[in-house]
Amino acid sequence: MSLSAATACRVFDMQRFSIHDGPGIRTTVFLEGCPLRCAWCQNPEAFQSGAADELSPEAVIAEVLKDRDFYAVSGGGMTVSGGEPLLHLAPVRALLEEAKRHGIDTCVQTSGAVPEGHLAAVLGLVDLFHFDLKHMSSARHRALTGAGNERILQNAAFLMERGAAVQFRMPLVPGINDDPEHLAELARFVRSIGAKELRVLPYHRLYLDKYTALGLVAPLRGTEAPSAESLQRAAAELGRHDVTAVLEG
């Protein structure tokens, strides 16, 4: 198979039997590259160039299709994650088109830190977006991820306007974005763009070894996972502002 450079997918991991990355049983395809550098990033290999395999969209889908019987019984499919999977448009679009050609359900996990045109270009190919909201203060956002949040918030509103199916998600990181004032502001934003629900992903420490293995220092190595009580508190705070918090286990 000849590999067209334009649509070659740079895949740094594929995970079968993913059950927390969208409906049903899924295969998650991790694409390399990300414009952000979040302090809590659990996939630092996403921006280590050279760690990924270059695969044609057909080759990726051939792997994804191996579990199609399990997607059929569970309402699952393929999730494209990263990194930021929408960073390089041509490969991800080709991948999603190929999935759709085989009738595979698609979910894309995005940071929203991409040009609006990239989102517009895949709208009809994506059954569900997972959209991360990390911090409402642009300055804090810049300090934590390397970029401000203006474009991200605009893109969130854009997807809602266009009627896309979107699940908004926040990584809940103790001491970073779990204070009541921030949660209130986040909830107001979510309501303002017409969404009602926020998935809360509690920070965890399982990824820390990856940094060591890659010879990197994890910025949040001293941060603990949020306690059950603080998760409940966060959920209650979001609830006070009419946003249903769904704790992801």
Add this chain to the structure above:
Amino acid sequence: MRAFSERFASLARAQSEETRDAGRRAELELIAETCGRVPWLPPRSFVEAVQSLWFTQNAAIISYGAGSGITPGRVDQLLFPYYEADLARGELTREHALRLLEELIIKLNNNVIIWPNLGGVRLNHLGSDVENITLGGLDASGEDATNELSSLFIEAITHTSLATTASFRISKKSPKEFVRKVVAIHRETSSPAFLNDETAIAAMVRDGYSVEAAREYCLVGCVEPSGNGDSYGATGGSKVYFPTALDLVFNRGRTTFFGAQDGVDTGDPSRFESFEALLSAFYRQLESMVGWVAEATDLRDAIWAERFHNPLISSTIDGCIESGRDMTAGGARYNFGSVGGGGLGTAVDSLAAIRAFVFERGQVSMGELCEALSTDFRGREDLRQTLLGGPRFGNDLPEVDALATELVARFCAMVTARKTACGGHYKASLISYGLNVYEGALEPATPDGRHAGEPLSNSMSPSNGAERRGPTAAMNSVARIDHTLIGYGNSLNMRLPLGILKSEKGVESVAHLVRGYFDKGGFHVQFNTVDTATLLAAQQRPQDYGDLIVRVSGYSAYFTRLGRRIQDDIIGRSELAPCR
């Protein structure tokens, strides 16, 4: 039988006369009345039916002796008419019925025959024999027969938290909620077995049952499907090990362990010119092994037919009374024998390694491999590591899975071609009875890089730690095999990802895994939950736990690849330490 139950009745009578507690006296009087009636006379109520079932089961096991695999069968179906009638008459409540079932479960886990040590290691907490109960599934007409008692049994199993051997028959018509409840049992206690009705019934019909009789199948021993009260199954006890066939090839018909010329001389292994030549030698050895084992089994059965009649059990099996013959002498309506196969994963990985490293890549010669195996890889750790890195069964690799598919098909054909003394045919099985660790002790080093004495792969499962692509990939591999050929069943044992049952989504996903596997034709699957002891063992022997996945929201990792500190962290986290 009557004298046996009467002893219980008279003891209860005597005690009731002595007690001053009115509540206890009423209880003892009920016991006396119940035991005075059943199983000699038919039960009139749910209480009597449960007692009758237990007495019959208990007496059957005592009459047969140790090592029995006698099953009470489809207990939810047997007891349901009594339950329904008593409820309607207002003589029983759901809660009371639950209490009785809990007591029955405790009894079924009890030690009837005294072999506590082996039993405790091999079987369950109380060292009991395996008294497998069958729940759910289709009825004779092909409709779903799951009932209120099926659910009550789930509650009883969960509340008692014993290692109850329970088989859940799942068909395409099973209520989703029922499957979900069975999965949720794992949150409290150890592994219920899932059985696929469609595959089991097809296998039974292939073996000569009418489709109506096949639909009434129940599980005997571990996972052996058998007729419900109409069969002399003899489902276990005789077995060959696929890795032994390889040992015989490597040693021209002698086993490393016993040294005698037990097999065929298939020629000097270092002179095989192709993988096909080796494979054909392997099958010649296997054919001769199956022959030996079947002949030995015939001999054993002839002795049983002559010396060990069992009128009590025979009276519970359709056909014996009608034909006037004991079950051991061909009286039952359906008669079979069994030859099991063991170490499938180990053998397939070994064959795949030979094909890859000797014949395809030429990295090692047959002579060198023979030498390394005979010395248990002494001084050849390099070679062992290479072999360990070979392609393995359980990773959704079609070329490797094809070796397993062919091996099982040919083995089943060899077995089913043989007739038993009672007039039926032998059926094949691929199950380990929990013995794969002991079985491995007799096997020399194998070409998959396994050291002499290490456990073999269990049942139809991939070798320990061999599966690296998750449960769906392992299921795809195992389901490439035609399970309807394996008349006496096979089992797939899998570890559930750590923490997966915390969420409803996780429970639902496990149910979907089962459904997906069954749609592909899988016969049985059983999941082990991961406990702290497993995690500690995985730290000690990471090579055996390569398939152990830790899953938390949006993130998953292989436990053995995490650093020690993170591993300790996980072991210490109570929310991840589920379900003993």
